Amino acid sequence: MADQPENTCAPRPSCPVGYEILQDPLRNKGISFTEKEQKVLKLEGLLPPGFNSMEQQVTRMMENFRKKSSDLEKYNFMMALLERDRTLFDRVVLDYLEEIMPIIYTPTVGRASQEYSHIFQRPQGLFLSEKYRGRLSEVIGNWPIDDVRIVCVTDGERILGLGDLGVSGMAIPVGKLSLYVACAGIHPSHCLPIVIDVGTNNVSLLNDPLYLGLKHERIRGEAYDALIDEFVEAVRERYPDALIHFEDFGNLNAFRLLKKYRDRICTFNDDIQGTAAVALAGLYGAMKMTGGTLTAQKILFLGAGGAGIGIGELIVSAMVREGMAESEARKRCWFTDSRGLVVRGRERVSDAKRPFAHEHEPVPDFLTAIRRLQPTAIIGVSGQAGRFGKDVLRAMADLNDRPLIFALSNPTSKSECTAEEAYTWTDGRAIFSSGSPFGLVTLEGQIFAPGQGNNAYIFPGVGLGIVTSEARRITDEMFLAAARTLADQVSPADFDQGRIYPPLKAIRAVSAQIAVAVAEIAWASGLARHPRPEDPEGYIKKQMYVPEYQRYV
Ligand SMILES: O=C([O-])CC(=O)C(=O)O
Ligand SMILES: [Mg+2]
Numbered sequence: 173m174a175d176q177p178e179n180t181c182a183p184r185p186s187c188p189v190g191y192e193i194l195q196d197p198l199r200n201k202g203i204s205f206t207e208k209e210q211k212v213l214k215l216e217g218l219l220p221p222g223f224n225s226m227e228q229q230v231t232r233m234m235e236n237f238r239k240k241s242s243d244l245e246k247y248n249f250m251m252a253l254l255e256r257d258r259t260l261f262d263r264v265v266l267d268y269l270e271e272i273m274p275i276i277y278t279p280t281v282g283r284a285s286q287e288y289s290h291i292f293q294r295p296q297g298l299f300l301s302e303k304y305r306g307r308l309s310e311v312i313g314n315w316p317i318d319d320v321r322i323v324c325v326t327d328g329e330r331i332l333g334l335g336d337l338g339v340s341g342m343a344i345p346v347g348k349l350s351l352y353v354a355c356a357g358i359h360p361s362h363c364l365p366i367v368i369d370v371g372t373n374n375v376s377l378l379n380d381p382l383y384l385g386l387k388h389e390r391i392r393g394e395a396y397d398a399l400i401d402e403f404v405e406a407v408r409e410r411y412p413d414a415l416i417h418f419e420d421f422g423n424l425n426a427f428r429l430l431k432k433y434r435d436r437i438c439t440f441n442d443d444i445q446g447t448a449a450v451a452l453a454g455l456y457g458a459m460k461m462t463g464g465t466l467t468a469q470k471i472l473f474l475g476a477g478g479a480g481i482g483i484g485e486l487i488v489s490a491m492v493r494e495g496m497a498e499s500e501a502r503k504r505c506w507f508t509d510s511r512g513l514v515v516r517g518r519e520r521v522s523d524a525k526r527p528f529a530h531e532h533e534p535v536p537d538f539l540t541a542i543r544r545l546q547p548t549a550i551i552g553v554s555g556q557a558g559r560f561g562k563d564v565l566r567a568m569a570d571l572n573d574r575p576l577i578f579a580l581s582n583p584t585s586k587s588e589c590t591a592e593e594a595y596t597w598t599d600g601r602a603i604f605s606s607g608s609p610f611g612l613v614t615l616e617g618q619i620f621a622p623g624q625g626n627n628a629y630i631f632p633g634v635g636l637g638i639v640t641s642e643a644r645r646i647t648d649e650m651f652l653a654a655a656r657t658l659a660d661q662v663s664p665a666d667f668d669q670g671r672i673y674p675p676l677k678a679i680r681a682v683s684a685q686i687a688v689a690v691a692e693i694a695w696a697s698g699l700a701r702h703p704r705p706e707d708p709e710g711y712i713k714k715q716m717y718v719p720e721y722q723r724y725v
Contacts, residue, residue, distance in 0.1 A: 190214035197258040198361055201721040202229055209724045226263060226721055233264050243280040248291055250276050255294050258360050262719035265354040270676050277628065278608045279583030281347040282332045288340030289384045296346050297365030301386055305399055309406035320411045321362040321639045324348045327370055329422035333555030333586030338372030339385030344420050356632030356683040357716025358639065368403055370396060400429060404437060415638050417442055426478040427524050438638060440646045444482035446627030449655040451483040451551060452490055454578060454625045456659035457672030458603045462574050467496050469504060472547035474538055474588060475554030476507040476514055481524045483551060489652055503530055506545055512536040542567045549576035552588030560589035565597035580607040580625055591622035605672060623673040630654050633686025640712050641691035642701035653689040661685060687712050
């Protein structure tokens with residue numbers, strides 16, 4: 173990000189003036205144009221006479237935001253603001269992150285994705301599809317901005333834990349990129365959300381007359397792979413150095429695509445690698461809180477998709493770093509899926525699961541697996557609400573003084589248990605975190621602050637580290653470093669409240685530290701194109717965009 177976008181816009185012929193500037197969300201500043209600016213930019217008469225500072229505009233926005241009677245209405249309100257005045261949107265999000273993140277991100281963005289074709293107002297991002305096969309590069313050429321550094325792409329097949337939402341998945345890249353801006357200070361103009369519509373297998377969408385995506389079944393096989401290849405090439409042609417962040421692809425494709433592209437381009441899969449890092453950070457945090465060691469943990473997963481396997485692989489790497497043999501480390505991670513415990517000798521075990529298919533007799537259900545294996549931690553990545561029921565939580569509490577309960581599925585409606593359930597059924601002994609936020613829980617006069625184990629703690633900082641070092645590749649070592657750095661940011665005061673993650677309001681500082689750790693790896697491993705500055709932390713912090721209105725005169 174060596175050169176920040178121009179922060180001034182003197183009235184040159186190429187620069188929009190007058191009415192046009194009010195229609196450009198990256199340049200509009202609403203009622204914060206000064207009298208002088210209004211004169212020079214030919215805005216006189218197009219605005220009411222009163223002037224408001226940005227702070228006053230923020231106050232007005234929050235007043236209106238809080239008047240909305242539902243979360244979905246709040247979401248619509250925020251999206252309208254994003255499209256009208258991007259700087260003010262970013263400012264409001266940054267200043268009120270704890271209140272607004274659950275709206276523009278999980279859980280409400282899940283609801284917004286489900287309702288996408290019904291609440292649609294204006295297009296955001298780029299809609300690539302089968303329709304443009306052979307011409308993707310021409311279509312990417314239609315995006316109005318030349319300097320894109322981060323592309324977040326989905327094909328909509330596995331949106332959070334909600335399944336196949338086709339083109340409606342667009343809400344997710346939009347939400348993720350809003351967090352790159354708010355949490356890590358990536359400039360909004362450097363962010364490009366993309367959905368690749370290859371159809372949907374969601375019958376209710378196919379039957380919905382208002383559905384905005386292609387109305388046919390998902391394309392699979394060679395035709396799919398060729399389209400993704402064309403997409404990657406087309407992005408690389410226009411934005412050769414951009415990071416391509418894959419989000420919410422189905423398991424069938426997520427692993428394959430990561431494996432295919434990770435050594436060829438600057439890319440990562442957030443659900444596999446970002447989620448892995450945040451879960452590992454949660455384990456590190458829990459160890460710090462209890463004084464335990466990582467290598468002494470035994471982890472049982474509910475769900476063996478991208479997130480679960482990604483977490484398992486990163487935990488293995490972390491244990492190996494602590495001196496454990498890889499085969500031993502793998503035996504610390506056990507998986508259950510729809511067919512019960514994943515064991516050696518079972519028919520049809522996928523390549524991703526095979527390294528975790530251990531010698532054991534078949535076990536049909538999760539509760540029995542807990543009793544047999546006696547895990548110290550259970551991690552839910554199943555997309556199935558309520559699967560950590562009272563019996564499961566009681567069993568964990570019987571086995572462990574401080575059971576680790578991570579219910580990571582999103583949105584809240586898919587969480588394996590609620591925070592209250594986790595604390596109640598473990599007599600307040602659980603160390604709990606969840607993918608979507610839960611509020612404070614009071615139990616017999618004691619207050620618990622559940623952590624949000626969401627990859628939002630990881631991907632913005634990783635992105636900032638990659639973009640500032642101009643790294644060519646993204647490695648697992650970077651995610652390990654991100655996890656360790658995140659855990660290091662938790663303070664003793666956080667532990668006292670039962671938190672294993674830093675508070676959200678510290679997220680910019682946390683992301684900056686993660687970025688430094690990631691960039692240092694890029695520099696040390698020869699992956700960076702930007703030379704290592706004398707003061708990496710100072711350099712990176714200086715690159716972080718702060719949403720302030722630009723001065724035109
Ligand atoms: O988006 C989120 O909140 C976390 C995530 O990647 C997912 O659940 O797919
Ligand atoms: Mg995701």
